[in-house]
Amino acid sequence: MTSRIALVTGATQGLGTALVAGLAQRLAPTDIVYLTGRDAARVGTVVADLPVTSAEVRGEVLDVSDPGSVTRLAEEISDRHGGVDIVINNAVMRVGPEDDPRAVVQEYTEVNNFGTTRVMRAFTPLLRDGGRLLVVASSLGTLTFLAPVLHSRFDDLTSLDAVDAATAAWRDQVRDGSARSGAWPGFVNIPSKIAQVAAVRALAAERRDGDAERGILLASVCPGMMNTPTSALWWDVSDAPTPDQAAGPLLSLALDPIKPEHYGELVRDGAVLPWRPPS
Numbered sequence: 001m002t003s004r005i006a007l008v009t010g011a012t013q014g015l016g017t018a019l020v021a022g023l024a025q026r027l028a029p030t031d032i033v034y035l036t037g038r039d040a041a042r043v044g045t046v047v048a049d050l051p052v053t054s055a056e057v058r059g060e061v062l063d064v065s066d067p068g069s070v071t072r073l074a075e076e077i078s079d080r081h082g083g084v085d086i087v088i089n090n091a092v093m094r095v096g097p098e099d100d101p102r103a104v105v106q107e108y109t110e111v112n113n114f115g116t117t118r119v120m121r122a123f124t125p126l127l128r129d130g131g132r133l134l135v136v137a138s139s140l141g142t143l144t145f146l147a148p149v150l151h152s153r154f155d156d157l158t159s160l161d162a163v164d165a166a167t168a169a170w171r172d173q174v175r176d177g178s179a180r181s182g183a184w185p186g187f188v189n190i191p192s193k194i195a196q197v198a199a200v201r202a203l204a205a206e207r208r209d210g211d212a213e214r215g216i217l218l219a220s221v222c223p224g225m226m227n228t229p230t231s232a233l234w235w236d237v238s239d240a241p242t243p244d245q246a247a248g249p250l251l252s253l254a255l256d257p258i259k260p261e262h263y264g265e266l267v268r269d270g271a272v273l274p275w276r277p278p279s
């Protein structure tokens with residue numbers, strides 16, 4: 001039987017490490033899980049510190065903000081294995097309440113949004129039959145959290161190029177300060193997560209029929225509030241689930257039989273979150 005190949009981005013801490021550990025526990029000894037991150041030393045340390053797993057875990061540098069890094073690793077995985085079975089796009093740039101959105105939005109979108117669409121463009125064509133590509137987003141990633149006057153920016157987009165253009169337009173408004181006087185939320189996480197969910201919806205619109213025939217799942221997924229240093233900058237998360245606990249429903253989406261109603265949607269704990277607010 002062919003080995004199953006899985007890959008997680010931003011896996012040097014938090015949810016990403018938990019997802020790698022969970023995949024490696026549940027996959028078979030002949031399978032391989034790529035633990036990827038932007039820093040070679042951190043990747044090596046985290047791989048070495050993982051508990052004993054069933055599947056093999058291999059570390060690789062993957063900086064999602066660097067187009068060359070993404071295409072290089074996709075080519076290497078294609079050459080080594082001929083395809084991939086599970087891709088989880090999880091990487092996020094950490095920002096805190098003290099950060100000025102105008103100063104951070106360029107790098108923030110480069111990692112969280114253009115990094116996401118880069119990973120989707122590079123790895124979706126490698127998905128084997130039955131494969132999954134999951135984008136870790138948030139329950140804030142729906143139009144419910146955007147002023148109605150802005151819904152058309154991200155609604156019904158049908159290509160990743162269109163999503164990137166909408167993201168760039170928002171980023172430019174944050175950068176030049178005009179977003180502050182408009183209807184955009186001040187918390188950059190909200191439009192960024194909406195754009196991630198819009199990207200999954202756009203790619204799903206393009207690929208739906210072919211993916212249904214081949215049993216492939218594209219979905220965005222909400223892990224819920226977790227106790228990680230990133231969320232601790234904003235909220236008291238001392239009672240929130242650990243990344244290991246939050247990883248459970250995501251691992252189910254990655255490994256259990258696919259439910260057709262999840263295709264292209266934002267899923268939390270196995271249920272689809274509505275993209276648009278109730279009318």
Ligand SMILES: NC(=O)c1ccc[n+]([C@@H]2O[C@H](COP(=O)([O-])OP(=O)(O)OC[C@H]3O[C@@H](n4cnc5c(N)ncnc54)[C@H](OP(=O)(O)O)[C@@H]3O)[C@@H](O)[C@H]2O)c1
Nearest residue numbers: 010012013014015038063064065091092225226228230231
């Ligand atoms: N925490 C929550 O409560 C919560 C709630 C809803 C959704 N989420 C989502 O869940 C995901 C994981 O969140 P988390 O709290 O586990 O985050 P985290 O602990 O801050 O981990 C983020 C990971 O992304 C990596 N990263 C940053 N820039 C990167 C780049 N350019 N290329 C590749 N990797 C990069 C970091 O690497 P370094 O180790 O090198 O910094 C780290 O491994 C994110 O998508 C987040 O938005 C989180």
